[in-house]
Amino acid sequence: MKAKAVFICQNCGARSPKWLGRCPSCGEWNSFVEEVEDETAAAVEEAFPPAEPIVFADIEASPEPRVRVGAEEFNAVLGGGVVPGSLVLLGGEPGIGKSTLCLQVSRDFAASGEIVLYVSAEESLDQIKLRGDRLSVGAGPLHLLAETSLERIIAQAEKLRPRVLVVDSVQTVYSGKLASSPGTISQVREVANQIFRFAKRRNVPAFLIGHITKEGSLAGPKSLEHIVDVVLLFEGERDHNHRVLRVLKNRFGPVSELAVFEMTAGGLEAIANPSAFFLKERPAGEAGSAVAAVIKGTRPLLVEIQALVSSTLFAANPRRMTVGLDRYRASMVLAVLEKKLGYVFAGEDLYLNAAGGLEVEEPAADLGVVLAVVSCLKNRPLPPDLAAFGEVGLSGEIRSVGQALPRVKEAVSLGFQTVLLPRANALGCERDAPAGARLAGVRTVGEAVEAVF
Numbered sequence: 206m207k208a209k210a211v212f213i214c215q216n217c218g219a220r221s222p223k224w225l226g227r228c229p230s231c232g233e234w235n236s237f238v239e240e241v242e243d244e245t246a247a248a249v250e251e252a253f254p255p256a257e258p259i260v261f262a263d264i265e266a267s268p269e270p271r272v273r274v275g276a277e278e279f280n281a282v283l284g285g286g287v288v289p290g291s292l293v294l295l296g297g298e299p300g301i302g303k304s305t306l307c308l309q310v311s312r313d314f315a316a317s318g319e320i321v322l323y324v325s326a327e328e329s330l331d332q333i334k335l336r337g338d339r340l341s342v343g344a345g346p347l348h349l350l351a352e353t354s355l356e357r358i359i360a361q362a363e364k365l366r367p368r369v370l371v372v373d374s375v376q377t378v379y380s381g382k383l384a385s386s387p388g389t390i391s392q393v394r395e396v397a398n399q400i401f402r403f404a405k406r407r408n409v410p411a412f413l414i415g416h417i418t419k420e421g422s423l424a425g426p427k428s429l430e431h432i433v434d435v436v437l438l439f440e441g442e443r444d445h446n447h448r449v450l451r452v453l454k455n456r457f458g459p460v461s462e463l464a465v466f467e468m469t470a471g472g473l474e475a476i477a478n479p480s481a482f483f484l485k486e487r488p489a490g491e492a493g494s495a496v497a498a499v500i501k502g503t504r505p506l507l508v509e510i511q512a513l514v515s516s517t518l519f520a521a522n523p524r525r526m527t528v529g530l531d532r533y534r535a536s537m538v539l540a541v542l543e544k545k546l547g548y549v550f551a552g553e554d555l556y557l558n559a560a561g562g563l564e565v566e567e568p569a570a571d572l573g574v575v576l577a578v579v580s581c582l583k584n585r586p587l588p589p590d591l592a593a594f595g596e597v598g599l600s601g602e603i604r605s606v607g608q609a610l611p612r613v614k615e616a617v618s619l620g621f622q623t624v625l626l627p628r629a630n631a632l633g634c635e636r637d638a639p640a641g642a643r644l645a646g647v648r649t650v651g652e653a654v655e656a657v658f
């Protein structure tokens with residue numbers, strides 16, 4: 206076995222024979238770390254035995270029976286359960302609830318009598334026991350292993366032959382074959398590769414937890430995305446209880462699914478009706494609050510958009526703050542309101558908030574922003590049964606958006622009978638709109654404001 210030292214960028218995986226201060230491929234500073242690589246041709250040979258080409262028509266199609274694990278919402282995100290032999294990477298910021306989610310999934314699976322191996326390289330058995338008690342883990346073949354050595358983990362998994370394997374986390378497990386420290390790019394890749402091979406060899410699904418940095422890249426594991434079959438992202442604001450589970454990549458299903466959970470003392474609870482959840486604290490009859498129908502993943506969702514306009518103390522540089530909304534889109538909408546409706550925001554601080562800590566980047570939220578701002582300026586609340594969606598263009602036109610009908614249906618099902626929407630969308634979904642829905646199609650911001658106030 207020949208060991209050779211290389212320097213590898215921990216940000217993007219670029220390689221160099223010598224140390225570099227700045228990575229030429231991703232531009233990151235001080236990201237090169239010396240790592241020792243000794244994977245030999247023989248090792249590669251052993252892992253991937255030689256294959257022969259086969260004529261397409263001769264391949265026996267084996268339908269992928271999916272394994273349903275945990276809450277139905279979780280299975281839905283995976284595309285209807287997890288495919289045996291697949292490797293799923295679950296990424297999320299520290300403390301967001303990754304271990305909780307995986308332990309719950311393990312609990313539910315073991316409850317049906319299936320053997321689960323949950324490996325933790327981060328926490329002691331006592332710590333996991335505490336969490337497990339909180340999640341009411343019952344009897345059932347849920348096996349816990351506190352271990353950091355990749356080789357020993359694989360050996361235990363070979364011995365136990367679980368039906369589901371969980372490894373927490375990819376950054377703390379390390380292979381003794383490599384000299385570099387845990388969490389470096391070559392270690393993280395080696396761990397993912399070995400778990401991947403185990404999953405394929407034994408045809409069991411494996412979940413791999415990965416920490417991500419604030420910037421949103423899976424620290425190191427960005428380079429894992431092409432190795433694993435599925436990449437899930439677990440997101441949420443630390444000071445809010447809801448968590449959103451999204452798919453970034455899925456070799457066996459769509460990437461548009463999404464599930465919302467609430468973190469409770471008893472663990473994560475799937476939220477069957479996210480719109481109602483995000484609207485439940487909306488104050489009744491307040492000016493400056495509008496309901497926008499947006500799409501998250503494939504799911505229509507109603508969110509409350511709040512606006513606050515107050516005279517500024519910094520005349521030269523008034524504030525433009527947004528939380529959960531795209532700042533540049535919001536500025537553009539404000540500029541359109543100034544130009545087309547004659548409002549003057551020069552002396553005003555402006556705050557815009559998508560309530561509940563949800564990220565709403567969609568242009569379809571523009572019309573909600575317009576209504577919230579105008580409602581605040583006029584100090585007049587919007588009709589309580591009004592929801593809106595539509596993109597605002599630079600000439601003040603309201604442009605049509607995709608998936609209008611699901612938005613209308615979601616609004617009506619939550620009691621928002623009046624929907625303000627782009628004229629073209631109104632014409633498009635008039636026929637199929639639910640009974641009792643009042644569709645108010647508008648072509649310009651002027652028409653929109655007139656229709657409402």
Ligand SMILES: Nc1ncnc2c1ncn2[C@@H]1O[C@H](COP(=O)(O)OP(=O)(O)OP(=O)(O)O)[C@@H](O)[C@H]1O
Nearest residue numbers: 297298299300301302303304305306468469470471
């Ligand atoms: N008793 C409790 N009641 C409600 N929520 C709790 C309780 N204990 C822990 N939590 C929640 O669980 C979260 C931690 O979950 P978990 O340990 O699964 O996260 P993680 O993503 O695995 O974190 P790490 O990065 O440390 O591995 C805490 O941030 C907190 O929100």
Ligand SMILES: [Mg+2]
Nearest residue numbers: 303304327373
């Ligand atoms: Mg954890």
Ligand SMILES: [Zn+2]
Nearest residue numbers: 214217228231
């Ligand atoms: Zn780089």
